[in-house]
Amino acid sequence: EVQLVESGGGLVQPGGSLRLSCAASGFTFSSYGMNWVRQAPGKGLEWVSYISSSSSTIYYADSVKGRFTISRDNAKNSLYLQMNSLRAEDTAVYYCAGTAAGTGWFDPWGQGTLVTVSS
Amino acid sequence: QSVLTQPPSVSGAPGQRVTISCTGSSSNIGAGYDVHWYQHLPGTAPKLLIYGNTNRPSGVPDRFSGSKSGTSASLAITGLQAEDEADYYCQSYDSSLSGSVFGGGTKLTVL
Numbered sequence A: 001e002v003q004l005v006e007s008g009g010g011l012v013q014p015g016g017s018l019r020l021s022c023a024a025s026g027f028t029f030s031s032y033g034m035n036w037v038r039q040a041p042g043k044g045l046e047w048v049s050y051i052s053s054s055s056s057t058i059y060y061a062d063s064v065k066g067r068f069t070i071s072r073d074n075a076k077n078s079l080y081l082q083m084n085s086l087r088a089e090d091t092a093v094y095y096c097a098g099t100a101a102g103t104g105w106f107d108p109w110g111q112g113t114l115v116t117v118s119s
Numbered sequence B: 001q002s003v004l005t006q007p008p009s010v011s012g013a014p015g016q017r018v019t020i021s022c023t024g025s026s027s028n029i030g031a032g033y034d035v036h037w038y039q040h041l042p043g044t045a046p047k048l049l050i051y052g053n054t055n056r057p058s059g060v061p062d063r064f065s066g067s068k069s070g071t072s073a074s075l076a077i078t079g080l081q082a083e084d085e086a087d088y089y090c091q092s093y094d095s096s097l098s099g100s101v102f103g104g105g106t107k108l109t110v111l
Helices: none
Strands: A005-006 A010-012 A018-025 A030-041 A045-051 A056-060 A068-073 A076-083 A094-101 A115-116 B009-012 B018-023 B038-039 B047-050 B066-067 B070-075 B086-094 B101-102 B105-111
Touching: A005 A094, A018 A030, A018 A094, A018 B038, A030 A068, A030 A076, A045 A068, A045 A076, A045 A094, A045 B086, A045 B101, A056 A068, B009 B018, B018 B086, B018 B105, B047 B066, B070 B086
Parallel strands: A010 A115, B009 B105
Antiparallel strands: A005 A018, A018 A076, A030 A045, A030 A094, A045 A056, A068 A076, A094 A115, B018 B070, B038 B047, B038 B086, B066 B070, B086 B101, B086 B105
8 A cells, every 4th residue: 555654743842843754655665756745724735845766856945945954765765854943834734745757746645744833 | 825826715516517727827837837636635635636737547536627728727527526525726837936836725615
């Protein structure tokens, strides 16, 4: 069964840091580009970051550039998002999602992990 | 303000047809980048509904169809069913932002 499972969410104070993880199974993780997508309360989906299968290409949304770092470990079938200098507006459910090579759509998706930035 | 513009809500009675529009610009849809559509129920993982403008993944009913023209795309749902009530999002790539972009989402209500 194809599966993505996020973890690492929680409550953090403004200015703090958090590291999200995404564990993949049931597909060839090392062949997929991977993304983080978030949804703030009452808002729509927002793409956050992309990393290619070999980690050679990385993109960030302007809203997180310089604060968030995406990485992956293909040996562990895992994707990460290091989030620093967190702000209240970073409060959201964070999803990891795969992008097959040569395509632009997101499939599969994880169930998401909630990050709350509040004092 | 989302880069791709969708109506906030649409509604229809069971059995009817509804369409959801997705309007972009010359740096995304108009530049030839594909449009993809997702169905999202609260508390669940978004589900790929249409990829590459018009293609349905296996398991998606043929009641769902997609189209693209110029700087816009549309998702059509025929034979509305109560289970179709969800949020729908379009997604594409934007060359000026060097990243993927989503529409603001459309809430479908089945009356």
